[in-house]
Every structure is written in structure tokens, then in C-alpha cells.
Amino acid sequence: MSNFYLCLLLLGICGFANNHHVPGCYGKDVDDHHHPTEAPDYLSYQKISRSNANFAFKFFHQIVSEAGDENVFFSPLSLSTAFAFLSLGAKSTTLSQILTGLGFNETEISEQEIHDGFCHLLQMLNLPRAELELNIVNALFTHDQVELVGKFVKDAKHCYQAEIFPANFTNPSEVEKQINSYIENKTHIKDAIKGLRPDSVMVLVNQVFLKGYWQNPFNSQATREADFFVDKKAMVKVPMMHKDAYFKTYRDADLSCKVVELPYKGGASALFILPDQGKMKHVEQALGKDLLFKWVNSLRGRRVELFLPRFSISGSYDVKNTLQKMGITDVFKDCADLSGMTGKPKLKVSKAIHKTYLNVQENGTEAAATTLMEIRLTSAPLVIRLDRPFLLLTTEERNILFLSKLQDPTKN
Incomplete structure (x- = not known):
């Protein structure tokens, strides 16, 4: 084997089978496969899927x-959903930055269409399946003394299936326990939030949990210790799974990589992309929505002798700086306008944390992600009132150009 596998769980990018019977966001049943044009929310879902894919890459x-050379694993769907949920309470530049940063072009899709699309997406992905466990959950923990705007609460519950929990933020350690217990119960991610600020008044949480079983599971008896070549100089021993079977695969000659799809029972799938030796950066740079769709449309079934390491990885990311580089800036500053949440503009996101884990085994995959946003009051401006005698120095570099004392501004 050369280099390493780049595993993309195509949650919220490629979507799932299109023949689900889904209750529409307006209470009307919609059959996606047969009557998409009769469902405005389905058309909105199609629009946000394209934007979600662009944001993901x-x-x-x-x-x-x-x-650098560290493992990377994150859920673009968790991040997109969390910030779309937050945007319900955002206004002015804060709102436009969030939507643009998430990949939405406001000349092509309205704010209402975005929320309708996520409404449809969550209803579709949260449908119960016999052989696939998939849950996407949103929640907002709020200070019990903070009163939320009625429209925000209504839209949060309707579009994002959000649960609203009052919490005593005057006792941060107790709130941490409450939130961590909630997250661990649904995703098995432990200690998701630590060091909650004493001036925090809300924590917005999104969670994605997937437990899927391969349509063609590996035989654990065939798993053997084998070499995994981290790079040209480093090698590690891993438990290598092995299966000789028919898989959908594609060889991209232009990018010098192989693509193989492993479907789960119940409709989801995973793509594994294996670049040729020394081609990882080349493939990474080319990765995008159009390339993904090219690969998916080019997959063909054939007999494959597949070797795949059994592995577990986890990730923890402070996404604040990353998102700021992507243009979502004001929501983290004192100038943030989240007045749609409480009717008052004095709120900002002080911390945005994304935690994940992925466990790939012979029988399938378990993956989870949580995105947490800590929301606090903006800093009150320091008031300096020069209403008594003061000194004034005018400087240039280290040179004092002028020096004065103002005792009475009414005297010349």
C-alpha cells in the first residue's frame, strides 16, 4: 500500500437513495422520487445540498x-447545520457572512429556502431505517433568565427539530455536566465542552451519529497484521482487513488515484480514495463537488481484492479561526448581531468546537460528530469620560511634540 486512505463519509453531500417517502416541512407528504416538482421544500433541499458540498470541500x-500530516476527520453536515441553525437568530452583516461562508448565494437561494431545505434534509436523514442508525440532533441550552424571541423558538423547532433546554449558567460546571451528558448519551463523545465561560448565556449543539453495517462485511478471520506506509520513510503495523468481492470502483488516470465505494445496508455509503505514491497533495487540491460527482457517476462494479485497515480516529477542532478565514467573522466579534434570538444585539459566539470520532471495523462503521457554539454577552464598552482635568501628549515615534494640561476648557 502507498500513502494513506482518504475516507469521505458522504453524509449530506451525495445524500441517500431518492425514493424515500418523506413528510414535507409543511405537513404534506412528499414522494421525492415521483413528485419532486410538487415539493417546494424538496427543491430547496436540492439547492442546499449543492451548497453544503461546496462548503464541505x-x-x-x-x-x-x-x-499538516495529521489525520483529518470532520462532519461538514454537522458544521453546516449548526451554523444554519444559528443564522435563524442572525441579522444584517452577521447573517450575510454566515450564509455566504456556508456556500449560499443569496441571489440564487433565499434565506427561507435555506431553512426549508434543512428542514427537509433533517426529516429525510432522520427517517428510521431497519439496518442503518442515523440521527441528526440540534439543541440549544439557554440561561434560565434569558428570554428567547417566540419566532426564533418556533422556527428552531420547526426547521431544525431543535430541543430547547433551560440551564443555570450561574453554575458553569453544572451546565457542562448537563451538556456533556446530553451529547455522550447520543454520540458517545465524552467531555465535549470544557471550561464554559462564566459570562456565557447559551450553548448551541448539533450532533450527527451514524452506525452502519457493510452490505458486504469483512470476515474477521481474514484480518491479519500488515504494513501501512505512512510516507516514504515511516511504516506502521495495522490490523488489515481483507475481502475478495465485487465492489464499485473507478481509476482516475488524470489524478492518479483509485476510488472504491463501500455501501452500507440501509442506503448510505463511504468512498475510499487511494492516491498513487506521492500524489496525495495533488488529489487533495483537486477535491471538490464536481470531481466527487464525476467519481460517483464513473463507478463500475468489478471484482476487487480489497485490503482496508481496521482503525479508529478522532478529531477535535477549534473551528473559530478556520471559519474566520472563510469569511464568517462578525459573529465572533462584539459587533455581532444575533438579535433574532433574544431581541437584543448583545450576543456573540465566543467559541466554536467540533469533535468527531470514526471507527471502521469488519462489520461496518460507527461515526459521530458534535458541533458546539458557546454564546455569551458582548463586552460592554469601556467608558472614558474626559470631564475633569487631564493631560495630553502628542507624540511621533518617541518624540514628544506637544505636552499640555487642560484644567479648564472654557479658558483660552
């Missing part, structure tokens, strides 16, 4: 450039 390129 834009964020990927940014985070890979920061990660």
Missing part, C-alpha cells in the same frame, strides 16, 4: 492546510 481544503 472549502472547509476541507482549509483544515487540511492547517493539519
Whole structure:
């Protein structure tokens, strides 16, 4: 084997089978496969899927450039959903920056269409399946003394299936326990939030959990210890799974990589992309929505002797700086306008954390992600009132050009 696998769980990018019978966001049943034109929310879903894919790869390129040679695993769907949820309460420049940063062109899709699209997306992905466990959950923990705007609460519950929990933020350690217990119960991610600021008044949480079983599972008896070549100089021993079977695969000659799809029971799938030796950066740089769709459309079934390491990885990212580089800036500053949440503009996101884990085994995959946004009051401006005698120095470099004392401004 050369280099390493780049595994993309295509959650929220390629979507799932299109023949689900989905209740529409307006309470009307919609059959996606047969009557898409009768469902405005389905058309909105199609629009946001394209934008979500663009955001996924834009964020990927940014985070890979920061990660160096470290493993990277994140859920673009969790990040997109969390910030779309937050945008319900955003206004003015704060709102436009969030939507643009998420990949939405406001001349092509309205704010309402975005929320309708996420409404449809969540209803579709949260449908119960016999052989695939997939849950996407949104929640908002709020200070019990903070009153949320009624429209925000209504839209949060309707479009994002959000749960609203009052919490005593005057006791940060207790709030941390409450939030961590909630997240661990749904995703098995432990200690998701630490060091909650004493001036925080809300924590917005998104969670994605997937437990899927391969349509063609590996036989654990065939797993053997084998070499994994981290780079040209380093090699490690891994438990290597092995299967000789028919898989959909594609060889991209232009990018010098192989693509193989491993479907799960229940409709989801994973793509594994294996660049040729020394071609990882080349493939990373080319990765994007159009390339992904090219690969998916080019997959053909054939007999493959597949070797895949059994592995577990986790990630923890402070995405604040990454998102700021992508143009989402004001929401993290004192100038943030989140007045749609409480009717008052004095809120900002002080911290944005994204935690994930991925476990790939012979029988399938378990993956989870949580995105947390800590929201606090903006800093009150320091008031300096020069209403008593003061000194004034006018300087240039280290030279004092003028020096004065003002005792009475009414005297010349």
C-alpha cells in the first residue's frame, strides 16, 4: 500500500437513495422520487445540498492546510447545520457572512429556502431505517433568565427539530455536566465542552451519529497484521482487513488515484480514495463537488481484492479561526448581531468546537460528530469620560511634540 486512505463519509453531500417517502416541512407528504416538482421544500433541499458540498470541500481544503500530516476527520453536515441553525437568530452583516461562508448565494437561494431545505434534509436523514442508525440532533441550552424571541423558538423547532433546554449558567460546571451528558448519551463523545465561560448565556449543539453495517462485511478471520506506509520513510503495523468481492470502483488516470465505494445496508455509503505514491497533495487540491460527482457517476462494479485497515480516529477542532478565514467573522466579534434570538444585539459566539470520532471495523462503521457554539454577552464598552482635568501628549515615534494640561476648557 502507498500513502494513506482518504475516507469521505458522504453524509449530506451525495445524500441517500431518492425514493424515500418523506413528510414535507409543511405537513404534506412528499414522494421525492415521483413528485419532486410538487415539493417546494424538496427543491430547496436540492439547492442546499449543492451548497453544503461546496462548503464541505472549502472547509476541507482549509483544515487540511492547517493539519499538516495529521489525520483529518470532520462532519461538514454537522458544521453546516449548526451554523444554519444559528443564522435563524442572525441579522444584517452577521447573517450575510454566515450564509455566504456556508456556500449560499443569496441571489440564487433565499434565506427561507435555506431553512426549508434543512428542514427537509433533517426529516429525510432522520427517517428510521431497519439496518442503518442515523440521527441528526440540534439543541440549544439557554440561561434560565434569558428570554428567547417566540419566532426564533418556533422556527428552531420547526426547521431544525431543535430541543430547547433551560440551564443555570450561574453554575458553569453544572451546565457542562448537563451538556456533556446530553451529547455522550447520543454520540458517545465524552467531555465535549470544557471550561464554559462564566459570562456565557447559551450553548448551541448539533450532533450527527451514524452506525452502519457493510452490505458486504469483512470476515474477521481474514484480518491479519500488515504494513501501512505512512510516507516514504515511516511504516506502521495495522490490523488489515481483507475481502475478495465485487465492489464499485473507478481509476482516475488524470489524478492518479483509485476510488472504491463501500455501501452500507440501509442506503448510505463511504468512498475510499487511494492516491498513487506521492500524489496525495495533488488529489487533495483537486477535491471538490464536481470531481466527487464525476467519481460517483464513473463507478463500475468489478471484482476487487480489497485490503482496508481496521482503525479508529478522532478529531477535535477549534473551528473559530478556520471559519474566520472563510469569511464568517462578525459573529465572533462584539459587533455581532444575533438579535433574532433574544431581541437584543448583545450576543456573540465566543467559541466554536467540533469533535468527531470514526471507527471502521469488519462489520461496518460507527461515526459521530458534535458541533458546539458557546454564546455569551458582548463586552460592554469601556467608558472614558474626559470631564475633569487631564493631560495630553502628542507624540511621533518617541518624540514628544506637544505636552499640555487642560484644567479648564472654557479658558483660552
